[in-house]
Amino acid sequence: MIEEVGTSTDGDLIINIGPQHPSTHGVLHLVVTLNGETVKKVEPHLGYIHRSIEKMCESLSYRQFIYVTSRMDYLSSHINNLGCAHAVEKGLQVEIPERAQVIRVLMSELTRLASHQLWWGAMAMDIGAITPFFHAFREREMINDIMEETCGARLTMNYMVPGGVMYDLHPDFQKKVKEFVQFFRSKFDEYDELLTGNVIFQARTKNVGIISKEDAISYGCTGPVARAAGVSCDVRKLFPYDVYGKLQFDEVLMEAGDSFARYQVRMGEMRQSLSIIDQLIDNIPEGEFQAKTKAVLKLPKGEYYSIVETARGELGVYIISEGGMTPYRIKFRSPGFSNLSALDHMARGSKIGDLVAIMGTLDLVIPDIDR
Amino acid sequence: MSFIKEYIRTVYRAVSSLLKGMKLTGYYFTHHKEIITQNYPENRDTLNLPERFRGEVVLTHNEDNEHRCTGCTACELACPNGTIKIITQFDVNEEGKKKKALNTFIYHLELCTMCNLCIVACPTDAIKMAQNFEHSVYDRSKLTKTLNAPGSKLMEGVE
Numbered sequence: 001m002i003e004e005v006g007t008s009t010d011g012d013l014i015i016n017i018g019p020q021h022p023s024t025h026g027v028l029h030l031v032v033t034l035n036g037e038t039v040k041k042v043e044p045h046l047g048y049i050h051r052s053i054e055k056m057c058e059s060l061s062y063r064q065f066i067y068v069t070s071r072m073d074y075l076s077s078h079i080n081n082l083g084c085a086h087a088v089e090k091g092l093q094v095e096i097p098e099r100a101q102v103i104r105v106l107m108s109e110l111t112r113l114a115s116h117q118l119w120w121g122a123m124a125m126d127i128g129a130i131t132p133f134f135h136a137f138r139e140r141e142m143i144n145d146i147m148e149e150t151c152g153a154r155l156t157m158n159y160m161v162p163g164g165v166m167y168d169l170h171p172d173f174q175k176k177v178k179e180f181v182q183f184f185r186s187k188f189d190e191y192d193e194l195l196t197g198n199v200i201f202q203a204r205t206k207n208v209g210i211i212s213k214e215d216a217i218s219y220g221c222t223g224p225v226a227r228a229a230g231v232s233c234d235v236r237k238l239f240p241y242d243v244y245g246k247l248q249f250d251e252v253l254m255e256a257g258d259s260f261a262r263y264q265v266r267m268g269e270m271r272q273s274l275s276i277i278d279q280l281i282d283n284i285p286e287g288e289f290q291a292k293t294k295a296v297l298k299l300p301k302g303e304y305y306s307i308v309e310t311a312r313g314e315l316g317v318y319i320i321s322e323g324g325m326t327p328y329r330i331k332f333r334s335p336g337f338s339n340l341s342a343l344d345h346m347a348r349g350s351k352i353g354d355l356v357a358i359m360g361t362l363d364l365v366i367p368d369i370d371r
Numbered sequence: 372m373s374f375i376k377e378y379i380r381t382v383y384r385a386v387s388s389l390l391k392g393m394k395l396t397g398y399y400f401t402h403h404k405e406i407i408t409q410n411y412p413e414n415r416d417t418l419n420l421p422e423r424f425r426g427e428v429v430l431t432h433n434e435d436n437e438h439r440c441t442g443c444t445a446c447e448l449a450c451p452n453g454t455i456k457i458i459t460q461f462d463v464n465e466e467g468k469k470k471k472a473l474n475t476f477i478y479h480l481e482l483c484t485m486c487n488l489c490i491v492a493c494p495t496d497a498i499k500m501a502q503n504f505e506h507s508v509y510d511r512s513k514l515t516k517t518l519n520a521p522g523s524k525l526m527e528g529v530e
């Protein structure tokens with residue numbers, strides 16, 4: 001784990017965790033200042049997986065740049081694509097058919113479920129439990145199969161296009177999703193039995209990595225990290241897009257702000273996602289799945305901004321157009337970056353062993369942070 | 372005394388919560404029917420990939436070695452990575468009119484991200500995604516493919 005050891009002037013130990021370390025879920029590099037076993041400071045160093053996605057997008061047309069964003073937060077690729085499609089649609093002023101909107105929401109929620117399942121497994125592994133990982137992947141596989149059938153890919157789908165979705169739903173889609181929802185509901189008890197009720201798990205997450213409501217706001221945390229501290233920030237509720245405004249679902253809020261609260265928020269969100277899917281799966285309206293758009297898209301001169309709620313928080317897509325075929329500038333506001341910036345605050349004073357557990361509950365996807 | 376009692380109680384609680392989790396592990400260990408992993412590559416013959424699965428771009432040919440590509444280069448323009456290169460030629464038909472036609476359809480599999488934009492862009496449905504996903508080769512140059520079969524020509528009636 002220790003790749004380079006140094007001491008600071010006052011005798012503290014400085015160690016590097018990562019960038020090639022299994023516990024950091026990708027190429028995250030943390031420079032940790034330790035006093036004995038106590039964490040004094042955590043400094044994330046980024047740049048190891050920077051692909052200059054924003055710059056790349058500037059040379060691609062409005063249809064082409066969307067696929068690149070699947071490679072940011074690859075676990076919520078549908079939702080990333082959706083955010084970009086929204087921004088382009090704002091410029092084009094097109095009306096999205098009802099059917100496309102419902103499909104988009106269904107896909108977003110399935111993505112959220114898949115992402116939270118993977119997080120659940122990976123976080124358990126960070127804490128030292130291997131079995132949950134395999135359980136989570138078993139359920140996630142069903143979602144991947146559904147995606148594969150309708151979208152043609154399992155991870156980087158590129159299914160949301162400006163104006164709607166790329167293809168209509170696969171004929172088996174409804175049946176498969178219902179099967180999955182039923183199966184997954186029954187597995188929730190297993191999840192609780194395996195992990196939630198486990199004494200060791202609770203001891204390692206309760207009162208660990210606490211962030212207060214005020215701090216969560218000032219660090220710009222969004223998503224489950226902020227909601228665990230009591231900040232109401234669900235974009236689906238506050239700025240509803242597509243058909244979210246018509247749906248019944250709760251924003252899961254906790255007060256404690258510790259690792260266990262973040263865990264509970266995500267578990268609660270999975271249940272909410274299931275209930276959203278339940279409401280929509282039998283009510284997919286007939287009609288077009290894509291609005292008619294021109295072959296070459298040109299946005300009028302101006303600025304366009306859209307936000308969506310990914311599995312990790314608020315993703316903002318900001319496009320400046322000069323009226324041409326390609327954007328003049330694109331900026332992504334990724335949720336992972338702000339959530340990571342709060343890590344130092346959360347981890348100070350805790351033990352080094354807990355650092356990895358705290359990181360696990362932040363649900364970091366490094367390519368999202370380091371675009 | 373109460374300290375020891377509390378200690379024993381904690382240990383009991385911890386062990387029982389562990390056993391509860393282990394019970395589930397044991398259940399799956401003894402119930403082989405519920406195992407869902409697949410024996411790839413042994414099950415290659417029975418592997419069923421969905422029709423829309425994006426494995427690689429192919430140009431479809433019928434039995435008479437005819438394809439539907441008119442050489443309009445819409446796919447080349449739609450592709451974000453320059454994966455497709457369409458080389459066209461001018462055919463002269465019976466009336467002496469020049470007509471653009473496909474000469475070579477070059478496809479760089481090593482650059483393709485399977486985004487499907489080319490398939491959507493094609494006005495004549497000439498190309499589609501194939502399900503083959505085992506692309507590893509020993510030489511990178513083998514990944515650059517010519518998709519139109521030798522001697523193939525444009526299907527009758529496709530404009």
Ligand code: SF4
Nearest residue numbers: 450483484486487489
């Ligand atoms: S699938 Fe995408 S990357 Fe591949 S050739 Fe088609 S447009 Fe290009």
Ligand code: SF4
Nearest residue numbers: 440441443444446493
């Ligand atoms: S494959 Fe389709 S889009 Fe590409 S050149 Fe041929 S006809 Fe045009």
